[in-house]
Amino acid sequence: MKAVVVSRPGGVDVLEIKDVDKPQLKDGWSLVKVKGFGINHSEIFTRQGLSPSVSFPRILGIELVGVIEETSEPDCFSVGQRVVAMMGELGRAYDGGYAEYALVPNKFLYLVDTDLEWADFASVPETYYTAFGSLKNLKLEASDKVLVRAGASGVGQAFVKLAKGQFPNLNIVASVRHLFKKDSLLASGFSDVILEKDGKLQTAETFSKILELVGPATISDSLAHLQEGGIVCSTGQLGGKWYLENFDPIEKLWNNVYLTTFASGNITQSKLQELFDFIKTYDVAVGPEKIFKLEDIQQAHAYLESSHAFGKVIVLNEEE
Template identity: 55%
Template sequence: MKAALVYKAGGPDVFVIEDRPIPKLKTGWSVIKVLGFGINHSEIFTRQGLSPSVTFPRILGIECVGEVVETQAPHLKPGQRIISIMGEMGRAFDGSYAEYTLLPDEQIYPVKTELPLEKLVALPETYYTAYGAFKNLQIKAGDTTLIRGAASGVGLAMLDLIKAQFPQNEVFGSSRHLEKRKTLQKCGYDGIILDKDNVLQTDLTFDKILELVGPSSIKDSFNHIKEKGVICSNGQLGGRWFLEDFDPIMDLKNNSYLTSFYSGNVSLKKLQEMLDYVAAFQVPVHVEKIFKLDEITEAHAYIESKESFGKIIVLT
């Protein structure tokens, strides 16, 4: 099989495309043919050597859509279409940046869907994360929402999820690059706000805020939340992992609420619920760019560039 390996931390050019043996079946694990996967910012952090538990060489990739090839698991059978995400995939053991992968049975989820492959591949990590945040934010009709990190894959997924069920709800986005404003508004945003040095250049306030920039900007987000509003922090696009110098009494302003969602909180029931929501409300699943496995360097370079926009997938 073909696989993309990282032997040492570095930039997008550290990937090495190799021919390797297809993994062999072992007890408690199944062999999966990878049909495609999305590229995620956490994989960029790992490639850069910023995931302390990861050792190289490693095949990255924390998600995939695939088919069961070999298995001993009673809930699986060869030929089934499956989704797998998280569970130390691509970190403690080799992940999805390959034509085949060996995965623990407990994190292989056989799903029922009629979505075309490229749309299904765009869903697992990105739309699942957005859907979890959508539920924790308790989005309802009439809410005004800010998506902080508007051009990111999760940000655009959240926009799609909200507008599909609540087309009259106003959804604003923030961006560090206002040259993306027209493109973002074409995607459905009602307005784009400049995020300058992690400070929103507006006096607007919102019922709900999806905080994807993370610890580097979350305190400023509380300056823009309405009474009884909710902020969901589930991204770290700002490059900071932890929130320091945070006083809950003073910083949780306007009797507001702080929640989060972690895509590692996954089950077949929750994944299928997300897929059913996409089908029921005819959510438009946007795929910005599609790469091949041997173009993984170009894919990583793109997602790190100023031109990066939306969900990037690889079809094997």
């Protein structure tokens, strides 16, 4: 089979298309024919050598959609069934979705009821699940005034689609570092766009709910723009900082505000199905912003790393 193999950490040039042996079925695992997968910032960090637990060579990819090719548990899975695989150290402790086939532990395979086409299906798993969990933890209401930091990111775009699907008149604002994306952000559903410069929002506005996708690098600034009783959900780490340092909760949360998070590893079959049911109920358009082929994986990573990236980027394998 063809796969993207990373033999050493580095730039996009370390993403090499190679012919490798198709994985052999083993007890407790299933072989999945990969139809498509999303590209995530965490995979860029891993490729760069910023995931200490990951050893090379490795086939990256923390998510995939596809069909069961072979299974060690025929009572649970059937050949040809559509499945989602995500998290569970996929693409980190063992080879992931950047390939034509992937061997996945059965406990990290999920059967979902959906009639989405493959491109839309591949756009959903990690990104929309992360956005959906964040939406729930923010306890979103129609009357909220919401800010999404890094609104042009994949999760930011997924969040605005989900939120406006449920609350069409929601006042939801995006912050970005580059205002040339403003028209695209407004077209995607945001009510307004705010410039962020050097980790600071260039406004005195306050919000009742904030989705924090830049992460620890800007949490303190987000809390300073939160109305009393409001919630910040810190979900992403796009700012490249992993921890809060010198953080005094009494000082930072003095205004009776709340800080929470959502981790996409917190997943069950029922929670994932709830997302797909939500997408169907509110007719959420989940299609990707950009589609690449497996052999164009270097261009896909380069695009996602660039300032021009907008929304969800996926790789779609050729249909037979």
